[in-house]
Amino acid sequence: MMKYYLSISILLSTILSLLLGLGNFTSAITTAFSQEEFNGNTEYPYPVLHKIDLSVHAIEKPGGDLYAYQLDSHKIYDPETNLLLNDITDRYSNGPTIPGPTLMIEEGDSVELTLTNPEETGVPGMVGIHVHGIDYPLASDGTLKVVNGLRNEGVFPGQSITYHYSAGPATAGTWPYHDHTLGLNPTGMNMNGAETLGLFGNLVIDSHTGKTVALVDGKPTIVNIADISKDILCYVTDDAFWCDEIDYRNFAEHKALWENPTIGARDGDLIRFHLYGMGTDFHIFELTGYDWLDPGTTQIIKQKKFGPLENHVFTIKAKNGIAEYRDTITSHELSGLKGSFVVDSNGQSIQGQSPLEVFN
């Protein structure tokens, strides 16, 4: 689904400047940001319209249900002619997943996202979607009327709502989407935070340049997004890593990896990690034996602290062996916030425990 554009991106310019040793960040940014491209209108050669249907479902569990988003349909249209260009629904996992389906779009695209809360299997209250990073009007904020002053932008069981987003200029990046109703139900009882019970997912807006930056063999390097073998997207909640994977060796298939999975890759693969905090705790992430670039800089790091809804995205080159990803905060690690990153000839990830598994 990757498309490439010929124009130079801001990120690319910045990184190029950095690599050329143009001095400190300020001047690098200055150089990058004064590219003439950014003084004129950005043009996207192939903008498309994504029509996406999501639904929310309760996963019943003794001790408290979890909630999850499910992708029902993802079709790509020509925004001018409204012609169906592609139906990529098959790339997604079947059924509800945590995190929710990873939505992949590019700068310049627009999105029409319809969320349904089914009468039978849905979530017993108002839930919605609030998305970060992308451009949208107030009516698509996904918040309650008490917050936005306009209307309740969520759905009770049996209802649907459509949100409109547009990936305008400078929106490239990985952004979270999540429920933002704070879990209120029609009788006013607090549902105790639907946002933390599984209603979160990722929106990836790739740069229209088709380029990103990676740390390859210890050097900051510009790579083609098309050369990335896997996107690994993990939410670090207060008690687990919840991961999703997109495998480009396998027709960009999305695979729900669930809790603390074993992440697989092949030697030399470019792997892009997208990490998010969610909940109340803060985390210090580490991938043993690897270092990477702190986003937006050429700084090489091997640990990163982040809190709820802060993102951390980096690309590395996988090397043979077994590494561990973990939250180094002791109480988190001791309660199981960790997993393996296995690089071998197989390259397959192994799903972790799923809340859909039958409770014995």
Place this chain on the structure above:
Amino acid sequence: MNQLKNNTIIGIFTIILLSSTVTTGMETIVDKSDLIDKTIEETNGSGMHPIIKYAEGYNEVNPDNLGEQTKSKLSNKNLEVKDYTVKKSETEQTYQKKIDPEKIDAENKAINAVEGSIHKVTIEAKKLQNGQYGYLMKKHIVLDDDSEQDLTYRYPNFPTIPGPTLEIQTDDLLILTSIDENGNIKTQNIQPKKTGSFEYFGENSSTLGLFGAIVVDSSNKIPSKVDGKVIEVDPKDLEKQYVLFMVGSTFWGQEINSKHIQKPLWTNPTLGADLNQLVRFHVLGAANQHTFHLHAHEWVDPGTANIIDTKLISTNQGTSFIIQAGDRAGVGNWSYHCHVFAHMEAGMMGTFKVGPVDSHTESVPGASPLDSGPTKQGNFITFSITDEPGKFFKNVGGELVKGATESLGVVEKGGTAHFIMDDTNTVHTITTLLWPSEAENMPMEKLVDNKKPETTKENKISNLPQSQTDMTPHMPFDQITAYSGGGIVKLETPGLYVFTCKVHPYMFGGVIADDPETENVLDLGDELELSTGEKIPSSHPLTLALLKIFFIANNPLNWLDYSQDNPEWKLTFPHIPIKTDLGNGYLDQALLKSIGGSSNKQLEEITHPGNPGIGEVWVDTQFEETHSKTKPGTVTMINTENWQVERKVALPQINMNNPHNIWSDSSQQIIYQTQWFDNRLTAFDRDTGNLLDDLKIGDAPAHVMTNPDNDLLYVSLSGEQGVAEVKFDKNENKFKMIRIIPTQDAGQNPTSPHGLWITPDGNKMITPNQFTDDTTIFDFTQHSGNGEIKSRVDAGNMPISTGMMPDGKRAYVSNLLSNTINVIDMELGRVVKTIDLAASGHAFPIQTSVSPNGQYVVTANTLTGTIAIIDTDTNEVVKSLPCDPGCHGVNFGAKKDGGYYAYVTSKFSNRLIVVDGDPNNDGNPKDAIISGTVLLTGTYDNSGNAQFENDDNMAYSNVKLKGMGGQGTYAIPNVYPGWVQLLDLSWAGQLTDEQRDPIGAFNTFGKVMDNTGANPIKVLGPNSFNSQDSLSELKAERPLSQETQNNDNQVPNTQKELKSAEASTNSIGKPSIKNVQPNNILSILPIPYP
């Protein structure tokens, strides 16, 4: 302990350079990090901040070493600010000593290079009416080469939170003089070296308002995202700047307009701007960690090319960024908030209101400590959350009227209750226990009238939405998880609001929101709602009972001191005029009436049990304050041979904080102690009281016990989400954390496990989960020995403690707020019976222990101050005994020559009650009695010397709240089935055969469940009886104590017991967990009012 908290307020600044350009991932870690770190830190209330902190790129210079050029600039001007008294403070001298001579040269060079202006700024710390502090700008003068300009007009002429923002340039010199509330002054010379937003704050109580921002700009422009492009913006072109401090769970805001005039915006303000205006945010942290998020706007993360919309804000760190209002999203009420979920729930949100072009959309200040209210404290009550007994919710404005405690506040309706967890070492929640039922669901009504959201494709909104945003969290006010932070809530509906912490449910803070239309009285509201869902009139006996315990818990003068000769209990309640559903009256009179009319009561003398026990009883006298600790609590050891206190362990070297629950290793030599208001587990030697190890184990460790199978420790972490499994290495005397066993599956809401128990065979563990109203049964044998959660069993409201039958097949779980005990079948994983304690005169049950031979259960009830004895044959209350207010802990020890004693503690008294559940040893507890009582203060000779071993200079005058706060208790030797078998001969030899083999004894009495597990059937045993028999015997039973006879309001008499026993007989087999009706409670609290 002379001063629990040295609370001197020093307004003198500490200047910290907060880097807004941090790009490393290796930031300093605070809060929950590295819990296994064994470094023991002193956590005195004073000296929380170093006097001076340096950060990269920032110089503070000694005034004597200013460059010649600078000196000459200064000498030409008369800059004395003369409206305050100058006292050279000690702090200043200390500061001067700290200057490193080697640094001075470098600094001299730097100062000589000052080419910009010199800012002479004087600010003063002022106490606000509600007890918080703010900084007031006294004078701001700018010296240029040939001019002097007074900029003081830019600032409000009253103290504000945050304090004045100091705007300077990188080449300026800032001479900052601060004055504290005692008139002490300190001057610091500051030369910034890089741009950004930095924080200054007071050395003490900074979280109560002593913080402000220094904004440093240069001639450089700032890369900013505008119109979908990153362009460079000159700070001079900014329309407005907002300063937001993230503190606890509150934003404290300020606006600076294009003319640099500063306007205080106070708490969670609405920030106003017109579409496309360029505005700058300065977001800084003054307490706790946060993530700042602004809807629909993104910005360039300073120092990087990264575009973000959420940013980590740590304490004393900040960020600064420019946005274009509306940012391709348009006009609207865009939310800004902390993205830490518990902070969002606790109210940490505001609105960024973007109006159309040229609409002159103004910012709207939020609630302020300066708002006027019904009392001298104004309309904004701030509670500091502390570890201090009786002041867990401490109104920083102090006691309103005598006897009102420091935990009560009064506002007008619409006033604000504000909380900050600034004096506690662990996590909490801010949860309403009680609120006016009309406040329920506000503002949810606005929600339900708009059930069908439009599926409009509206992409443009030309005008602002008409309806006002209302970010006020609705009642009940609650959070799903325990956290570090605070809370803020507007109380729109008149009436009484009681807040508690769900982790530590005897922490209480109360606010009365008064309706100004009812003159001369304070409105409690007509109907109040409890967190259990019950609604009760404000004159209801239960309301009064709750208020009574509120004023006892929060006022140590109301605690029962048995150490006096001829002990008396003198109660003081506040003389406040109140209005209830039944009319007006005085609170103190109503409360006194409810307890029999008299504020003075004669207390029973201490009477030791006639028969000795075996070994020792250890009691967590959790509130006792000793000489050299800033945190309370001792562990008191009583020799059961003579019932004398022989040792108190205070552990001043680790500042042991609120010791809550005890256990020992199998050799009975090492005592394990949890610190519930902290994050530590401690081991000390039983013989010497010497500290062995102190482990940071996780937040709010509640109960500890060993697994008899492997002697590993299991510690319920009530502030975390699981049970820590810990090994104690006896060779090295060190703890080793093995893992934390989650008590819920990943993603599920946190459980907050409390009083756990492990089956005698060591195979299963059950935790009562305070937050999720259920229990977790964990099976150690599953999943290749790693164990797994076997079941989650629904319980009542706030299950808190567990007892276990000797065969490990049945557990008894007490539900604090629903006044019930669930009998749980450990195999089937379900409740087989619910025992209604309220029906027999008991409310708010806490620790619930099963006698080692499985014959009966003893439950301590904290609201009623009573002890319930339950026969495990019938699972009914067969006996009620009096206890003290805050009745809390129960554990069993061996009685000499056979039988057991149940040791019962109370938080708000200093005696231990010794219960013999079966004096005639016939297996039937209906003859349970109080065998005696033990004073927990220990004894002192005439010169005030302690007549017991201790480790903290416990002379009489050095100890406060003597013997108070009885909670966890533990008898040595441990004679519970499973553990008693592990005793060596020195202990086992003192036990009877039956005591050594309680499981055998239990089998002799032969309690067998029927097929459904619904009702236990007695198959054999010497003392079968039916319930009618027991009732008739009950009738003949005499009340046990003087107090019982004198005061039938406190302790149920036999008539009532009879009635309730009948009632409960009728309801056998119909477990009803969550529908305890107020009527049941009414029957036990027959308090006439008014």
